[in-house]
Amino acid sequence: MDSIIVTGNGPLKGQIPIAGAKNACLTLMPATLLSEEPLTLTNAPRLSDIKTMTELLQSLGAEVTSMQDGQVQAMSSHNLSTTRAEYDIVRKMRASNLVLGPLLAREHHAEVSLPGGCAIGARPMDLHITALEAMGAEIELKDGYLHAKAPGGLKGAVHELRFASVGATENVVMAATLAKGTTVLKNAAREPEIVDLVHCLRKMGAQIEGEGTSTITIQGVDRLSGATHPVVTDRIELGTYMLAPAICGGEVELLGGRIDLVGAFCEKLDAAGISVEETDSGLKVARKNGRVRAVDVVTEPFPGFPTDLQAQMMALMCTAEGTSVLEERIFENRFMHAPELMRMGAEIEVHGGTATVTGVEKLKGAPVMATDLRASVSLILAGLAAEGETIVNRVYHLDRGYERVEEKLRNIGARIERVNAE
Numbered sequence: 001m002d003s004i005i006v007t008g009n010g011p012l013k014g015q016i017p018i019a020g021a022k023n024a025c026l027t028l029m030p031a032t033l034l035s036e037e038p039l040t041l042t043n044a045p046r047l048s049d050i051k052t053m054t055e056l057l058q059s060l061g062a063e064v065t066s067m068q069d070g071q072v073q074a075m076s077s078h079n080l081s082t083t084r085a086e087y088d089i090v091r092k093m094r095a096s097n098l099v100l101g102p103l104l105a106r107e108h109h110a111e112v113s114l115p116g117g118c119a120i121g122a123r124p125m126d127l128h129i130t131a132l133e134a135m136g137a138e139i140e141l142k143d144g145y146l147h148a149k150a151p152g153g154l155k156g157a158v159h160e161l162r163f164a165s166v167g168a169t170e171n172v173v174m175a176a177t178l179a180k181g182t183t184v185l186k187n188a189a190r191e192p193e194i195v196d197l198v199h200c201l202r203k204m205g206a207q208i209e210g211e212g213t214s215t216i217t218i219q220g221v222d223r224l225s226g227a228t229h230p231v232v233t234d235r236i237e238l239g240t241y242m243l244a245p246a247i248c249g250g251e252v253e254l255l256g257g258r259i260d261l262v263g264a265f266c267e268k269l270d271a272a273g274i275s276v277e278e279t280d281s282g283l284k285v286a287r288k289n290g291r292v293r294a295v296d297v298v299t300e301p302f303p304g305f306p307t308d309l310q311a312q313m314m315a316l317m318c319t320a321e322g323t324s325v326l327e328e329r330i331f332e333n334r335f336m337h338a339p340e341l342m343r344m345g346a347e348i349e350v351h352g353g354t355a356t357v358t359g360v361e362k363l364k365g366a367p368v369m370a371t372d373l374r375a376s377v378s379l380i381l382a383g384l385a386a387e388g389e390t391i392v393n394r395v396y397h398l399d400r401g402y403e404r405v406e407e408k409l410r411n412i413g414a415r416i417e418r419v420n421a422e
């Protein structure tokens with residue numbers, strides 16, 4: 001199993017190109033199941049999660065061809081061979097559940113394995129199920145699979161989500177594109193990945209209004225056509241690399257970065273004393289003098305501070321001046337990086353969903369264990385700022401969501417290498 005070795009090396013300088021968003025691509029890919037015509041995605045990120053989604057779509061009979069070194073995914077769901085999403089693939093990635101809405105809408109039935117336990121919390125599917133049931137689906141859990149059917153097809157409905165779930169919003173929006181009549185989804189999630197999904201579905205002929213707001217209205221149509229669509233910039237990869245110069249000092253330009261994707265995050269960087277500037281090609285982040293100031297963070301659905309940047313922000317707060325309180329409100333068990341950061345000398349106290357971090361002058365390199373995707377990159381960021389060598393083990397998590405991380409960081413002057421620890 002690979003490990004990554006990072007050695008603290010002072011200020012960083014240069015440019016990092018930001019890839020297309022993993023989480024957008026993982027909902028855009030299942031959208032192919034809605035149409036018999038080809039759907040082509042450009043600006044796709046090169047990640048193992050994308051390979052898992054490819055495998056899942058292929059297992060359903062879709063054709064998926066990866067081109068231009070993985071940056072173009074050409075898909076066709078002309079013929080589907082099954083509507084059963086097997087546990088062996090689904091268990092690898094929760095986003096596999098995003099085939100449920102499209103399959104149900106097009107084929108009127110689907111059997112999708114429940115994803116099973118996840119390191120960052122229970123992550124149930126009740127919101128997806130209740131919403132699809134409101135649209136006329138009958139769903140029962142048998143042998144670990146959701147057996148869903150909608151005899152005669154899904155019907156438009158007015159439904160309010162109890163919580164603005166990203167995945168439930170995506171499943172409902174996709175399902176509603178082919179339902180009979182109008183669906184009004186209230187308390188919908190407003191994440192940029194959902195806006196991107198709607199833009200793509202609209203190109204395919206879907207009639208949707210209200211993306212980016214809490215109420216999305218979908219007028220069902222008889223069929224959707226093909227389309228070509230560029231995947232939106234990955235705001236989490238963007239935020240992660242914005243933290244590299246913040247934590248190590250220096251100045252880095254993030255190519256393709258957009259402030260509207262990371263507004264709440266930029267406000268916190270500003271309060272911490274980090275400068276963020278828009279350039280012709282993206283965003284430039286600089287930390288020139290002095291220590292970062294401690295800031296408090298509460299994770300919230302978009303446009304609030306993203307839970308997917310909480311671990312990385314904690315790494316920054318570990319060496320900030322003062323005490324910061326990080327409150328995790330989206331997932332119940334998302335501080336597994338805290339004990340690992342403490343192995344590097346961080347002072348952190350966790351009580352339930354709240355972590356209190358008292359900044360120290362300097363972190364010290366140590367062997368640490370990556371526990372999930374965002375936790376692993378937070379340990380790399382911490383390692384960049386630490387004295388000596390940090391060995392991050394179990395980095396397969398990292399490859400799920402960050403393409404060419406060593407190359408991107410090396411290009412801005414970081415000392416980072418991957419070793420095979422077998």
Ligand code: UD1
Pocket residue numbers: 022023024026094095121122123124125126127128129163164165166167168193307308330331332
């Ligand atoms: C998506 C993102 C993930 C991000 C999360 C929150 C993808 C592929 N993943 O995950 O990176 O961290 O949004 O921004 O886009 N919940 C329920 N019942 C449900 C569904 C969700 O209780 O039916 C709860 C979850 O347990 C969690 C919270 O709602 O506590 C947020 O989940 P949700 O917004 O659905 O996240 P995902 O779509 O799984």
